[in-house]
Amino acid sequence: MQYMLLIYHSESNWDKLSDAERGKIYADYIEFSKNITASGHYKGGNRLDFSSTATTVRVRDGKRQSTDGPFAETKEQLGGYYIVEAKDLDEAIALAARIPGARYGSIEVRPIPLMTAAA
Amino acid sequence: MDIEQIYHEESGRILATLIRLLGDFDLAEEAMQEAFALAVEQWPKQGVPGNPRAWLVSTARNRAVDGLRRRISFEKKQDELQRLIEARSALASQDEAMIDGDPMSDDRLRLIFTCCHPALRVEAQVALTLRTLCGLTTEAIAKAFIAPVPTMAQRIVRAKQKIRDARIPYRVPPMEDLQERLTAVMLVVYLVFNEGYSAASGEALIRRDLCAEGIRLGRLLCELLPKEMEARGLLALMLLHDSRRDTRVTENGEIVLLEEQDRSRWNQESIREGTTLAEATLRTSPGPYSVQAAIAAVHANAARAEDTDWRQIAALYDILRRLQPTPVVELNRAVAVAMAEGPLAGLRLLDEIEAKEELNGYYLLPAARADFLRRLNRWTDSATAYRQALALVSNEAERRFLERRLAEAEGKSGVGPSL
Numbered sequence: 407m408q409y410m411l412l413i414y415h416s417e418s419n420w421d422k423l424s425d426a427e428r429g430k431i432y433a434d435y436i437e438f439s440k441n442i443t444a445s446g447h448y449k450g451g452n453r454l455d456f457s458s459t460a461t462t463v464r465v466r467d468g469k470r471q472s473t474d475g476p477f478a479e480t481k482e483q484l485g486g487y488y489i490v491e492a493k494d495l496d497e498a499i500a501l502a503a504r505i506p507g508a509r510y511g512s513i514e515v516r517p518i519p520l521m522t523a524a525a
Numbered sequence: 526m527d528i529e530q531i532y533h534e535e536s537g538r539i540l541a542t543l544i545r546l547l548g549d550f551d552l553a554e555e556a557m558q559e560a561f562a563l564a565v566e567q568w569p570k571q572g573v574p575g576n577p578r579a580w581l582v583s584t585a586r587n588r589a590v591d592g593l594r595r596r597i598s599f600e601k602k603q604d605e606l607q608r609l610i611e612a613r614s615a616l617a618s619q620d621e622a623m624i625d626g627d628p629m630s631d632d633r634l635r636l637i638f639t640c641c642h643p644a645l646r647v648e649a650q651v652a653l654t655l656r657t658l659c660g661l662t663t664e665a666i667a668k669a670f671i672a673p674v675p676t677m678a679q680r681i682v683r684a685k686q687k688i689r690d691a692r693i694p695y696r697v698p699p700m701e702d703l704q705e706r707l708t709a710v711m712l713v714v715y716l717v718f719n720e721g722y723s724a725a726s727g728e729a730l731i732r733r734d735l736c737a738e739g740i741r742l743g744r745l746l747c748e749l750l751p752k753e754m755e756a757r758g759l760l761a762l763m764l765l766h767d768s769r770r771d772t773r774v775t776e777n778g779e780i781v782l783l784e785e786q787d788r789s790r791w792n793q794e795s796i797r798e799g800t801t802l803a804e805a806t807l808r809t810s811p812g813p814y815s816v817q818a819a820i821a822a823v824h825a826n827a828a829r830a831e832d833t834d835w836r837q838i839a840a841l842y843d844i845l846r847r848l849q850p851t852p853v854v855e856l857n858r859a860v861a862v863a864m865a866e867g868p869l870a871g872l873r874l875l876d877e878i879e880a881k882e883e884l885n886g887y888y889l890l891p892a893a894r895a896d897f898l899r900r901l902n903r904w905t906d907s908a909t910a911y912r913q914a915l916a917l918v919s920n921e922a923e924r925r926f927l928e929r930r931l932a933e934a935e936g937k938s939g940v941g942p943s944l
Contacts, residue, residue, distance in 0.1 A: 493692075493694075495642075495691045495694065496694050496698070496702075499644070519690065
């Protein structure tokens with residue numbers, strides 16, 4: 407079963423880090439990605455740009471509306487994600503706990519439901 | 526053995542096995558009911574099978590699998606078909622293991638860890654445990670927790686959905702996670718017990734049944750995990766509390782303090798069992814439930830209130846506060862010290878607790894102060910503290926108790942009721 411691990415962190419705290427501290431975190435992420443690729447869990451993932459670059463789009467009555475900023479203003483912002491293959495929630499939680507961001511932000515674990523093929 | 530007795534003793538275990546085999550809570554429940562219905566019809570004519578549990582499990586499983594197969598061929602659901610195939614291949618090898626007596630293979634142990642998984646809300650863990658392991662109906666659970674039936678039904682349905690959709694595993698956690706997960710399981714068991722224990726007399730009997738369910742779950746944990754001493758401590762604690770359940774409140778719902786309870790009505794059998802268990806846990810390195818059980822055992826074994834070994838209780842609270850450094854434990858320790866060394870020593874500890882400001886708004890803090898002052902005959906100060914406690918208390922029985930004590934203090938201090 408696949409799970410999406412959504413990585414939330416405080417962008418304002420990130421801004422306050424030194425280059426050396428950021429470099430360490432990047433290195434941790436590279437290491438983690440390498441490890442879960444080798445173990446066969448990795449199915450995909452990316453870092454996302456800051457929420458200040460986000461645009462939220464809605465279509466109402468056939469009209470497109472675009473607004474500046476993320477869908478919801480929150481204390482911690484979505485900063486990236488992994489998609490992993492895990493045999494159950496416990497394994498997904500164990501993977502999430504190893505993400506470097508879990509130590510200073512939060513990881514939301516969401517199952518990706520299997521789509522039954524449309525007939 | 527008649528069917529009713531088998532239902533009472535075995536349905537929890539049968540349901541747990543069916544959930545494992547079928548991978549679906551609702552399907553398992555339905556199938557079990559069908560199997561029992563069939564047993565009611567067939568057993569009187571054909572006789573009770575040699576192994577009733579095995580008969581019920583295989584009958585229920587066959588019916589469920591047949592039903593699933595019909596539905597699947599109709600809807601062509603590939604993933605369900607896959608699950609069915611897996612279930613059937615598991616069956617062949619499970620028949621033997623299913624009947625054996627090894628407690629680690631007992632499916633109820635898997636079930637309890639699934640129901641008490643930390644990915645579920647605690648209220649949902651409690652409800653699901655009562656529904657599946659204790660076999661309580663949703664209506665009974667709602668009544669016990671004074672919640673509307675639809676709310677409780679929704680809580681249980683959502684928990685089952687999350688177990689299925691997020692794939693919460695159905696297994697005993699691996700060794701490295703066992704302690705943490707067991708702590709969560711024991712908390713649920715204790716919550717079930719306490720919900721019944723805190724119910725005043727006169728409230729629906731079903732609430733008090735929760736005490737029995739808590740103890741039943743506690744026994745199950747001890748049986749399934751015989752090496753876990755803290756599980757025995759939890760069982761001991763529940764038994765010892767339960768031994769004086771009937772003497773805690775009067776028929777009118779008035780609280781009776783420990784020192785004023787009729788000790789001849791305490792349940793000696795529960796006290797003996799609880800004390801033996803508590804003593805055994807103290808020989809290892811006891812956890813918080815075991816230490817609390819030991820404290821309860823000291824109380825339970827004092828023939829009269831004045832015989833209570835308060836020094837031992839104060840020493841046990843000293844151990845407990847190192848395991849569980851919470852302000853409530855500190856407060857209880859202060860009460861024990863006040864009994865062992867006198868109210869002045871207790872007041873000094875209360876001052877320290879108050880200085881930390883963690884218990885602001887907790888009525889038992891001024892209530893304890895009021896009691897210490899009462900015992901020092903400082904009636905005016907005592908009355909002031911009782912008034913503070915009354916402003917904070919929410920439980921009706923406790924409010925009436927404090928009002929009685931306030932009236933006494935006001936009488937002795939010569940101050941008329943001014944409220």
